[in-house]
Amino acid sequence: MFQVNYRRTSSRLVCGIHTILGDKAVAICIATVFLSTPLYAAPFAYISNQLGDSVSVIDTEKGKVVDTIAVQGKPAGVAASPDGSRIYISTPEAKGFAVLDTKKGKVIAKVAVNDGTLGIAVGPNGKRIYVADWYKNSVSVIDADSLKIIKTIGVGESPSGLVVSPDNRWLYVANRISNSVSQIDLNKLTIKKTTQVGTHPFGLTIDSRGERIYVANVQSDDVTVLETTHMQPIATVKVNMLPYAAALALNDSRLFVTNQDDGSVSVIDTETLKEIGLITVGEKPEGISTHSDDRHVYVANWFDGNVSVIDARTLKVIDTIKTGEGSRAFGQFIGK
Numbered sequence: 001m002f003q004v005n006y007r008r009t010s011s012r013l014v015c016g017i018h019t020i021l022g023d024k025a026v027a028i029c030i031a032t033v034f035l036s037t038p039l040y041a042a043p044f045a046y047i048s049n050q051l052g053d054s055v056s057v058i059d060t061e062k063g064k065v066v067d068t069i070a071v072q073g074k075p076a077g078v079a080a081s082p083d084g085s086r087i088y089i090s091t092p093e094a095k096g097f098a099v100l101d102t103k104k105g106k107v108i109a110k111v112a113v114n115d116g117t118l119g120i121a122v123g124p125n126g127k128r129i130y131v132a133d134w135y136k137n138s139v140s141v142i143d144a145d146s147l148k149i150i151k152t153i154g155v156g157e158s159p160s161g162l163v164v165s166p167d168n169r170w171l172y173v174a175n176r177i178s179n180s181v182s183q184i185d186l187n188k189l190t191i192k193k194t195t196q197v198g199t200h201p202f203g204l205t206i207d208s209r210g211e212r213i214y215v216a217n218v219q220s221d222d223v224t225v226l227e228t229t230h231m232q233p234i235a236t237v238k239v240n241m242l243p244y245a246a247a248l249a250l251n252d253s254r255l256f257v258t259n260q261d262d263g264s265v266s267v268i269d270t271e272t273l274k275e276i277g278l279i280t281v282g283e284k285p286e287g288i289s290t291h292s293d294d295r296h297v298y299v300a301n302w303f304d305g306n307v308s309v310i311d312a313r314t315l316k317v318i319d320t321i322k323t324g325e326g327s328r329a330f331g332q333f334i335g336k
Contacts (some may be wrong), residue, residue, distance in 0.1 A: 006334050017325070027216060043292050045334045046087045046100070047300055047307060048075035049324030055089060055100065056309065056323040058298075060291055060334070063319050067105055071098050077120035077330045078287070079129065081144070084336025088129055090120040097131060099147070111147050113140050120331055121162035123170070130171055132159035136315070139173055141189060151189045155182045161204040161214070161245065161330075172213055174201040181215055181224075183231050195231045197224035203245025203288075203330070207252045212257055212270075216243040223257055225273060235273045239266040245330065247288045249312035250298050256310065258285040265299060265308075269314055277315045281308040287329030292336070300329035 045058040048071070048262035055075060059065040072095025080087050087100040091110075096117055106310040116134030123130075129142040137157050141150045156175025162185070163172050171184040175194070182194045198217025201224070206213050212234075215224040223243060226236040248255055248270070255268040256279075260310065263285060267277035282301025285308070290297050295305060295311040296318075305327050309319040 002124070012066070014325055031219075033292050037142065040298070043084075043336055044102070044287070045291075045298050045306040045307070045329075046080065047287075047323045047327050047329045047333060048078050048089055049305070050074050050076055050302075050328045051326030052305075052324040054324050055087070056327070058323070060298075062310070063321060065323060068324065069100060069106060070302075071107060076328050077118055078333040079120045079122045079331050080333065080335035081122055082126045084122055086134055086144075086249050086325075087333075087335060088120055088122060090131060092117050092134075093224055095305070097129070109147060111142065113149065118330070119160045119162040119174075121164050121321055123164045123168045123331075124166060125168050128186075130162050130164070130172065132162055134158050134160065137175075139171070139184070153184060153189060153191065155184075155191065156180050156194060156226055157210075160202045161216075163204045163206045165206060165210040165228070166208060170210075170307055172204055172206065174204050174215060176200050176202055176218075179217075180318070181213065181226065181231070183228075193231045195226060195233070197226070197233065198222050198236065203243075203258075205246045205248055205255075207248060207270075209252075214246050214257075216257055218242050218244065218260075222257070223268065236267055237273055237275060239268075239275060240264055240278065244286050245288050247290045247297055249290045249294055251294065256288060256290075256299075256312070258288050258299060260286065260302075263301075265297075265310065266328070279310055279315055279317060281310070281317060282306055282320070286327075287331065287333060289329070289332055289334045291334055298334065300327040300333075302326055303326060 047056040057221035073091025077090035096113040114133040151255035156178030158176040161174040199220035202217040203216040213226040257266040282304035284302035287300040299308040
C-alpha cells in the first residue's frame, strides 16, 4: 500500500505526503423529523476521517458537526457534485469510492475502481467522476448516472490531485513521482500536454476563469503557477514545509496553502505572486476548501482531528471544529 510517514499510527494506508420553529408539540415533531431523516440545508462541509472510517458533516452556519456517517475503506479524497446531492469519497482500502446521498445522510453506493484510489473530482456539469489510481498511474473516468467506468487514461507516476476546468473542457492531474501535471482533453479523453513542475506535486486548484492552476509541491516546499493556455509555468512561490493542497478565496485574489510539517497555512497574493501571510492552524493540515461565501476557508487537520476556519479577509482562525480521527478531506469537500 501507500508508504506511511506519520508516526502516530501504523494503520494509515493512504499517504499523501512522503518525507520520500413554535410550541412544544411542534418543536418535538420537528426534532423527530431531523433525527430520523438528516435533510441538510446548504452549505455543508464533508470531512473524511481516514483513521475513523467516517465522514463528519459540518453545518457551516452552526459551526459544528451535525452528523457522522460511516464510510469503510479509509476514506480520503472528497468531491461534491455541483447540485450538492452527492458526495463522492475515495476509499483506497475498499479499492474504489463511496457515493453519499446528502439528503438521506448515508452511503447509497460503493464503486470498485482500482487498487490505489486517492484523488477524486467531479466535473462542473456533474456528469462524470474522475478517480486517480496511485499504483497504476492512471485516471478512471466514471459515468455519474450508471457509475460505470467509461475509460481509463494513463498518466504520470502516482497521480494524486485532480481538478476540472470551469468550462468542463479539461482535467488536470498532479503526477507526484513524475514531478509533472497532465492536461487531459475531456472531449477526446486523451492527454494533450504534460508539464514539469516542482518536486512531488500533490494538491491542485484552478481559478474561476480556468486561466491558472496552482500546484502544491510537497518536497520542494513551493507552489508552481501554471497558465493553462500553453501549460507553461509563470512563477514558483516559496511556502513552508510540505505544502499539501491549496484553495482560492476573495475572487481568486488570495491563495491558501496547507503546510503539513509546521501546522500552518501560507497566504499568497495572486497578483504579486508573493506570500503575504502565514496562519497557524492545527497539526498536520491537509485538505483545504473554500466556503460558497468565498471568504471562509476550511482546513482539515490530520493529527488534531479537527477543522480550522480561516477568515480570508483578516487572515485569522475564527473557529476550530472537532471532527474525527485522521481528518483528511483531500479535494473539494464543501457542498451546497
